[in-house]
Amino acid sequence: MPEEDIWDQMGSDALATEEDYEHGYARVVRVDLQQHVVFSVGDETYGIPIAQIGEISKPMFTTPVPRTADFVLGIGNVRGVVIPIIDLATRLRLKTPGGGRDARVLIVRHQSEQYGLLVDGVIGVMSIAPENLEEAPGALAGARGDFIRALARGEGRIIIILDLGTLLDPDDFLAASVKAKGARG
Amino acid sequence: MSEPPKPSAEFLSEAQEVIEAFSRNLLQLDAQQRAGDYDPDLLNAAFRAIHSLKGLAGLFGAGQISSLAHSLESTLDSLRLGRLPLSQQALDVLFEAVEVFQNMLAAFGAEDAEPVSPEALLARITALSPDDGAANGAGDLDGLDPASLGVLTEYEEHRLRENVRMGRKLYRVHAAFDLLAIDVGIESLKSKMKEFGEVITYLPSADSGAEDRIELDILLGSEFAVGEIAAGVAEDGVSVYPLDPKPARESTGPQPAASRPPVAPVPAPEPDPVDLVEAGPEISLRSISQTVRVDLERLDILMNLVGELALVQANLSGTLEAVRGLGGAADVSRELQTHLRTMERKLSLLQQGILDVRMVPLGQVFDKLARVVRKLGREAGKEIRLNITGAETELDKLIVEELSDPLMHMIRNCIDHGIETQGERADSGKNATGRIDLRAFQKGNRVIIEVEDDGRGMDWRAIRDKAVSRGIVGDLESREMSKQEVIDLIFVPGFSTRDTATEVSGRGVGMDVVKTNIARLSGLIDVDTVPGRGSKFSITLPVTLAIIQALVIETARQTFCVPLNSVLESIMVSQADIETVEGHEVVSLRGKTLPILHLSEIFGLRASTRYLDPARIYIVIVGLAQHRVGIVVDELLGQQDVVIKPLGRALRGVPGIAGATELGGGRTVLLLDVSVLVEEALSRGDGGPHDSVPEVAHA
Numbered sequence: 001m002p003e004e005d006i007w008d009q010m011g012s013d014a015l016a017t018e019e020d021y022e023h024g025y026a027r028v029v030r031v032d033l034q035q036h037v038v039f040s041v042g043d044e045t046y047g048i049p050i051a052q053i054g055e056i057s058k059p060m061f062t063t064p065v066p067r068t069a070d071f072v073l074g075i076g077n078v079r080g081v082v083i084p085i086i087d088l089a090t091r092l093r094l095k096t097p098g099g100g101r102d103a104r105v106l107i108v109r110h111q112s113e114q115y116g117l118l119v120d121g122v123i124g125v126m127s128i129a130p131e132n133l134e135e136a137p138g139a140l141a142g143a144r145g146d147f148i149r150a151l152a153r154g155e156g157r158i159i160i161i162l163d164l165g166t167l168l169d170p171d172d173f174l175a176a177s178v179k180a181k182g183a184r185g
Numbered sequence: 186m187s188e189p190p191k192p193s194a195e196f197l198s199e200a201q202e203v204i205e206a207f208s209r210n211l212l213q214l215d216a217q218q219r220a221g222d223y224d225p226d227l228l229n230a231a232f233r234a235i236h237s238l239k240g241l242a243g244l245f246g247a248g249q250i251s252s253l254a255h256s257l258e259s260t261l262d263s264l265r266l267g268r269l270p271l272s273q274q275a276l277d278v279l280f281e282a283v284e285v286f287q288n289m290l291a292a293f294g295a296e297d298a299e300p301v302s303p304e305a306l307l308a309r310i311t312a313l314s315p316d317d318g319a320a321n322g323a324g325d326l327d328g329l330d331p332a333s334l335g336v337l338t339e340y341e342e343h344r345l346r347e348n349v350r351m352g353r354k355l356y357r358v359h360a361a362f363d364l365l366a367i368d369v370g371i372e373s374l375k376s377k378m379k380e381f382g383e384v385i386t387y388l389p390s391a392d393s394g395a396e397d398r399i400e401l402d403i404l405l406g407s408e409f410a411v412g413e414i415a416a417g418v419a420e421d422g423v424s425v426y427p428l429d430p431k432p433a434r435e436s437t438g439p440q441p442a443a444s445r446p447p448v449a450p451v452p453a454p455e456p457d458p459v460d461l462v463e464a465g466p467e468i469s470l471r472s473i474s475q476t477v478r479v480d481l482e483r484l485d486i487l488m489n490l491v492g493e494l495a496l497v498q499a500n501l502s503g504t505l506e507a508v509r510g511l512g513g514a515a516d517v518s519r520e521l522q523t524h525l526r527t528m529e530r531k532l533s534l535l536q537q538g539i540l541d542v543r544m545v546p547l548g549q550v551f552d553k554l555a556r557v558v559r560k561l562g563r564e565a566g567k568e569i570r571l572n573i574t575g576a577e578t579e580l581d582k583l584i585v586e587e588l589s590d591p592l593m594h595m596i597r598n599c600i601d602h603g604i605e606t607q608g609e610r611a612d613s614g615k616n617a618t619g620r621i622d623l624r625a626f627q628k629g630n631r632v633i634i635e636v637e638d639d640g641r642g643m644d645w646r647a648i649r650d651k652a653v654s655r656g657i658v659g660d661l662e663s664r665e666m667s668k669q670e671v672i673d674l675i676f677v678p679g680f681s682t683r684d685t686a687t688e689v690s691g692r693g694v695g696m697d698v699v700k701t702n703i704a705r706l707s708g709l710i711d712v713d714t715v716p717g718r719g720s721k722f723s724i725t726l727p728v729t730l731a732i733i734q735a736l737v738i739e740t741a742r743q744t745f746c747v748p749l750n751s752v753l754e755s756i757m758v759s760q761a762d763i764e765t766v767e768g769h770e771v772v773s774l775r776g777k778t779l780p781i782l783h784l785s786e787i788f789g790l791r792a793s794t795r796y797l798d799p800a801r802i803y804i805v806i807v808g809l810a811q812h813r814v815g816i817v818v819d820e821l822l823g824q825q826d827v828v829i830k831p832l833g834r835a836l837r838g839v840p841g842i843a844g845a846t847e848l849g850g851g852r853t854v855l856l857l858d859v860s861v862l863v864e865e866a867l868s869r870g871d872g873g874p875h876d877s878v879p880e881v882a883h884a
Binding site: 061063064065067068076077081111168178 | 788834840
């Protein structure tokens with residue numbers, strides 16, 4: 001999906017339109033809705049708050065970086081800035097490797113640095129009301145549970161809202177063998 | 186302390202500059218004071234520096250700095266008015282103030298820094314306070330007319346007395362200036378007069394001459410005779426008269442000028458010489474506006490842009506080739522090529538220009554070190570002279586910043602371990618004053634910094650015994666080591682030649698940290714020592730970091746860059762030349778055995794064969810600090826200037842990778858961290874001192 005479309009959609013819900021003014025604000029304009037970019041990885045649907053996403057691009061050429069974890073595809077060059085590119089499917093242990101015709105790279109901003117997340121396809125932008133968000137689902141155990149900030153219900157499916165803090169934890173980027181040596185030294 | 190408003194970066198950098206200038210004044214004053222006589226202008230400059238710091242701090246709401254500056258200002262005022270003698274104790278307090286100011290600034294810069302408390306310093310400043318009238322009796326001014334003394338400011342009067350006390354003669358220099366060119370004229374006359382002595386004050390002359398001229402009387406204190414001065418300052422409209430301190434006759438004018446040569450009109454001082462004195466500050470203002478402070482980040486952005494432009498240019502050349510292939514447009518493509526060449530030249534000029542802007546003189550760090558030497562020397566009770574040469578040598582700002590800690594540590598080592606006590610020096614027939622030389626000079630595209638002392642040097646046997654007792658090397662192994670290898674042990678973590686940690690250098694960090702920091706800057710460190718004669722540390726650094734020359738190599742079909750400044754040479758061998766020693770591959774190079782490592786192996790890259798061509802194996806010899814290692818690669822693709830790009834938080838910890846860079850065609854390639862690779866090669870189970878993965882890996 002081109003970038004412009006996302007911004008169009010973003011405007012449609014949250015902002016008052018001509019129509020709203022004409023009809024004396026007949027429609028309720030909610031301001032507490034959170035915009036999320038929703039995308040698919042494997043068979044599942046994920047979301048990331050739109051504020052954390054800088055742009056969406058087609059998969060770019062990546063240079064593999066030795067001694068990194070399996071989910072690190074390498075480094076890519078986005079407008080002169082070198083950023084790590086992550087295969088989200090591998091990171092989420094979904095078995096199915098990322099890629100394919102609809103694959104996209106979400107350029108996210110985390111702690112003022114950029115990262116690229118390879119996803120299978122971008123579905124769109126969705127406004128999620130706070131009451132539809134189920135924060136920190138305790139029942140989801142395992143490593144994947146750490147990456148989940150919340151679950152959201154919308155348009156008949158469950159959207160997993162990812163937590164960039166754990167997803168992009170620098171400690172996980174190094175290959176296990178290198179880390180073991182580092183701990184010894 | 187209550188939370189003050191956060192001062193801007195502008196304040197920090199400006200205050201830093203003022204404090205550095207202040208520190209330089211102090212260092213000069215210190216040297217001159219030791220020599221016996223100091224230039225009062227230096228004291229004035231120090232006073233002005235603190236005065237402007239006070240104003241600056243007030244402006245930006247840095248109350249603590251402002252109030253400390255205020256106290257110092259009073260002290261400096263007393264010093265320049267001679268109410269307080271300029272002693273080493275006074276200088277101690279002033280030097281301490283430099284440190285406190287810098288700590289305060291650092292505390293402003295950092296979020297969670299501990300607030301710096303100036304109380305101790307303030308107490309010492311108060312302790313200095315002048316005993317009234319101590320100095321003012323100094324020079325006897327009997328001969329001068331009280332009325333003329335009355336128009337002098339307290340400072341001028343003090344300087345007048347000082348000059349008389351020092352046995353200088355006083356002169357009145359009469360000068361006339363064209364109204365339009367007065368600032369230039371005064372400046373030129375002043376600089377001429379300074380060679381003969383001290384300009385005490387300017388007084389407007391009594392006789393009003395022509396409308397467009399201003400006449401002045403200048404009071405000059407000098408050891409020279411009237412004839413010499415007159416010859417030295419010879420200029421249109423300038424005449425010199427001696428002032429006789431003995432009252433010759435009742436003068437009509439206020440100035441008791443016993444003017445012998447041309448009966449000059451006597452000056453009638455008016456009590457407002459301020460306007461003229463102000464000429465000085467105006468000139469300094471002008472010079473300030475000539476410089477611009479620039480955020481390093483902005484320069485980085487520009488640098489990146491230039492790098493990208495170079496890529497665009499490379500792509501254009503590719504397009505040109507393609508156009509040529511089409512045929513039929515020979516004229517156009519020739520023209521295009523000419524333009525491209527011009528663009529290439531201009532681009533490299535632009536690149537050089539930006540690099541030049543990043544350059545700062547090493548003097549910035551050397552000044553700090555001079556303060557350290559003075560302080561530590563006094564604390565250790567050792568008389569030490571620091572000789573600095575090459576302070577004007579320029580390096581990239583980043584490198585200069587990173588250098589200050591390692592250099593500081595090396596200087597500390599010199600003072601603590603190197604230079605003997607005065608008694609020991611006397612016993613061994615050396616000059617009681619220890620000597621540390623700090624030299625910097627450029628050699629090709631590298632800068633070499635040397636720290637040399639004339640102390641006791643290093644005893645390699647003592648180092649070996651210590652290393653064995655610390656378990657750094659085995660006893661047997663140590664017997665096989667050469668002298669130089671033993672001395673290099675001082676760079677191993679955990680080594681320190683003195684058992685008792687002193688306040689000066691026993692802080693748990695040692696030369697290993699110095700080595701690590703230098704290596705991080707792609708530098709080499711060497712040590713040369715002669716027992717009883719002293720030690721010399723030499724640091725070799727690249728001039729700049731942002732753009733480096735790289736050797737482009739390929740291994741297992743992946744391209745990497747190796748910083749050229751750590752590459753010693755590239756050799757080609759055949760498989761037969763590679764031997765094995767205790768399971769490790771080595772090659773012999775000019776009689777020396779070098780360990781080699783396969784990049785594809787240590788990086789776990791899938792290589793189809795061990796050697797692409799067993800008859801032509803390329804080995805890149807890299808060296809860092811004291812070690813040399815060969816890296817086996819498949820291809821050498823050439824040399825190139827590359828712009829280093831950081832890898833970001835997530836990948837910065839990957840050992841062996843220093844960064845990334847763009848080559849032509851939009852390819853991003855990795856830049857090897859040679860220091861880590863060398864460390865790893867040496868640590869491969871040789872049981873030696875390097876048997877650990879360096880911590881650098883996780884820095």
